[in-house]
Amino acid sequence: MGIDIPIDDYDYSLPDEKIAKFPLSQRDKSKLLIWENGRISENIFQNLGEYIPENALLVFNNTRVIQARMIFQKPSGATIEIFCLEPDTPSDYAGAFAQTQSCVWRCLIGNAKRWKGEKLGKKVSGTWCTVEKMESQGETHRVCFEWNNPDLTFADILETCGELPIPPYLNRKTEESDKETYQTIYSKIKGSVAAPTAGLHFTETVFQSLKKKNVDSEELTLHVGAGTFKPVKSETLAEHVMHTEYFSVKKTTIEQLINKNGKVIAVGTTSVRSLESLYCIGEILAKNPDVNPEELSVSQWQAYSEDSGRLPVDGALRNILNYLDRKKSDHLTAHTQILIAPGYDFKIVNGIITNFHQPKSTLLLLISAFVKGKWLDIYDYALTHDFRFLSYGDSSLLQITKT
Numbered sequence: 001m002g003i004d005i006p007i008d009d010y011d012y013s014l015p016d017e018k019i020a021k022f023p024l025s026q027r028d029k030s031k032l033l034i035w036e037n038g039r040i041s042e043n044i045f046q047n048l049g050e051y052i053p054e055n056a057l058l059v060f061n062n063t064r065v066i067q068a069r070m071i072f073q074k075p076s077g078a079t080i081e082i083f084c085l086e087p088d089t090p091s092d093y094a095g096a097f098a099q100t101q102s103c104v105w106r107c108l109i110g111n112a113k114r115w116k117g118e119k120l121g122k123k124v125s126g127t128w129c130t131v132e133k134m135e136s137q138g139e140t141h142r143v144c145f146e147w148n149n150p151d152l153t154f155a156d157i158l159e160t161c162g163e164l165p166i167p168p169y170l171n172r173k174t175e176e177s178d179k180e181t182y183q184t185i186y187s188k189i190k191g192s193v194a195a196p197t198a199g200l201h202f203t204e205t206v207f208q209s210l211k212k213k214n215v216d217s218e219e220l221t222l223h224v225g226a227g228t229f230k231p232v233k234s235e236t237l238a239e240h241v242m243h244t245e246y247f248s249v250k251k252t253t254i255e256q257l258i259n260k261n262g263k264v265i266a267v268g269t270t271s272v273r274s275l276e277s278l279y280c281i282g283e284i285l286a287k288n289p290d291v292n293p294e295e296l297s298v299s300q301w302q303a304y305s306e307d308s309g310r311l312p313v314d315g316a317l318r319n320i321l322n323y324l325d326r327k328k329s330d331h332l333t334a335h336t337q338i339l340i341a342p343g344y345d346f347k348i349v350n351g352i353i354t355n356f357h358q359p360k361s362t363l364l365l366l367i368s369a370f371v372k373g374k375w376l377d378i379y380d381y382a383l384t385h386d387f388r389f390l391s392y393g394d395s396s397l398l399q400i401t402k403t
Contacts, residue, residue: 027202057216
């Protein structure tokens with residue numbers, strides 16, 4: 001199954017000069033486009049609070065970008081680039097980062113044809129670190145990391161030896177300043193290889209203005225994978241394979257979602273995908289209340305099946321609460337491959353704060369789904385009013401309000 005949408009319908013001309021290569025010196029001085037029920041206006045991000053409804057709930061992704069890119073050299077001088085995507089052994093992020101002396105990650109490898117699998121090594125702060133390529137799975141490879149200092153965790157190895165992976169479309173090398181500017185000020189949980197960039201605009205000043213309007217906030221964690229930069233290369237969406245990402249949501253956040261029904265604003269597309277995936281998880285639990293935790297996974301097309309969407313939102317979320325009560329757990333962890341595209345019926349999210357995305361990307365399809373196909377009006381306005389695009393660019397607030 002799949003949605004037969006021509007991807008060329010989601011193309012637009014993005015001149016290189018419109019792509020922000022660096023952020024502004026003050027995060028909240030970026031421009032803000034406001035789209036509400038088809039009306040477009042603009043301001044600066046510092047004044048976001050003027051447009052957020054009283055008593056709304058903002059949901060943030062608190063993931064933190066890791067220094068996931070590591071460079072090794074073969075004796076011949078050939079450079080091998082290893083890009084850590086997600087932990088394999090152990091498979092949980094916390095366990096992988098805490099590992100000492102060895103661990104296995106699923107990675108992308110640059111110049112992979114030149115690396116036949118022999119061990120490569122380098123010194124990391126006086127510690128000898130080696131990498132060995134194991135079996136391949138599609139475009140990714142399992143890579144074993146080993147180091148001879150038991151006092152260092154893998155988090156330490158990445159921090160010392162790794163490089164922050166800024167987006168490839170910036171066409172520049174990572175600079176020291178990126179270590180701060182490519183993280184949200186509320187980032188906590190290590191695991192992403194790309195920042196949830198809508199959150200880069202938030203400052204303490206903005207948070208204080210939101211508090212004055214009794215706007216509540218909650219955090220979830222979705223570790224952003226390299227697939228977020230992957231353009232749709234197939235002619236139609238039905239042929240595209242969406243990437244899978246890990247996410248975690250606290251029980252108290254789900255309770256807040258029930259309380260704030262109709263006033264939930266997601267900060268970033270990663271938060272959107274996590275929140276909408278909760279409804280799908282609730283559907284899975286309606287059919288099988290005692291499903292094993294490892295089977296809590298949202299497939300790419302689940303939300304488009306004929307029997308999806310019949311369950312009330314409140315009921316889906318309460319299914320999750322009941323499940324967590326039975327498991328005596330205070331948070332839900334799952335994987336999602338959800339693909340949100342035109343024709344999707346949003347269940348939980350009523351507003352989105354997001355940057356301006358690449359042509360022919362799944363992120364642009366998500367935006368089009370939310371604004372009922374009016375994405376080109378928004379992007380034409382941004383292109384003709386000096387908005388800056390992509391990760392370090394400006395942002396938008398998209399809201400559908402009842403009149």
